Amino acid sequence: MATWKTLxxxxxxxxxxxxxxxxxxxxxxxxxxxxxxVGQLMLNLFFNKFTHRFLLEGQMIEIIWTVLPAVTLIFIALPSLRLIYILDEVNNPITTIKTIGHQWYWSYEYSDFKNIEFDSYMIPINEMKPFNFRLLDVDNRVVIPFQSQIRMLISSADVIHSWTIPSLGVKIDASPGRLNQISFTSNRTGLFYGQCSEICGANHSFMPIIVESINPKFYIKWVSKMMEI
Structure with a gap:
């Protein structure tokens, strides 16, 4: 049974x-x-006894119920357009990560550095540790510095996938033969979980995503360690 928190x-x-x-x-x-x-107006219509046998038109009320929805749409459209431009803006990214979707795992390439690329598979149930989350943990996480602009380039090697991290507000399709771009910034350190959000085949549910946001100093150490491997 769903609770308010899950909704x-x-x-x-x-x-x-x-x-x-x-x-x-x-x-x-x-x-x-x-x-x-609208509910109040409908209740008034159901329960009042007002009648007017000679009523043929009501220009004023027609003007009102035409203008009010238009004004309401403006109040929704203006913040929506502003948000679309904010989401699409890429401004001086600190690092660029290329993500490639496969059936059924993700590959990551850190384009700003040499020899930093790896595959990210879901940890099988028989190899999980007590602290792992079932169907969500992976063997290699995407590591990023927090409070830094990250540019993500997304593509696919086979079918359409979708790279999604709900808590970061990121969701973008990985399409074969096409390179999509998105940017995001993490406010805090931590682990952020996501899953492929496009039905991409039999194991669609088994290609999770984990972004690990860490301090920039530790990120530099992680990059140095990865370049030595």
Whole structure:
């Protein structure tokens, strides 16, 4: 049985997700106001006894119910357009990571450094440790510095996949023969989980994603260690 907590968005870990949450609340408030208004009008229609046998038209009420929805759409459209431009902006990324979707795992290449590339597979159940999450943990995580602009280039080697991290507000398709781009910033350190969100075949549910956000000093040490391997 679903609880209210499971129906909510994940806690935001990036400025983009914060803006998405604000827009979600703004739109939901508009919908609640419309629902209450329409419900009240319908109740009044059902229970009043007002009649007018010679009523043929009502120009004023027709103008009102035409103008009000237009104004409501403007209140939704303007924040939406602003958010679209914010999500699409890539401004001086600190590092670039290329992601390639396969059936059914992810490959990562750190384009700014030599010899840093690896595959990321889901940890099988029989190899899991007590602290691992079933169907969510992977053997190689994507490591990024927190409070830094990250540019992600996404493509696919076979079918359409979708690289998704809900808490970072990131979701973009990995299409074969096409290179998509997205950017994000992590507000804090931690592990952020996601899964392929495009139905890509029999093992679609078994290609999770983990982004590990760490201090930039530790990130530099991690890069140096990876380049030595």
């Amino acid at each position: 909510l968005l994940q806690d935001s870990s990036s400025p983009l997700m914060e803006q998405l949450s604000f827009f979600h609340d703004h739109t939901l408030l508009v919908l609640v106001i419309i629902t209450i208004l």
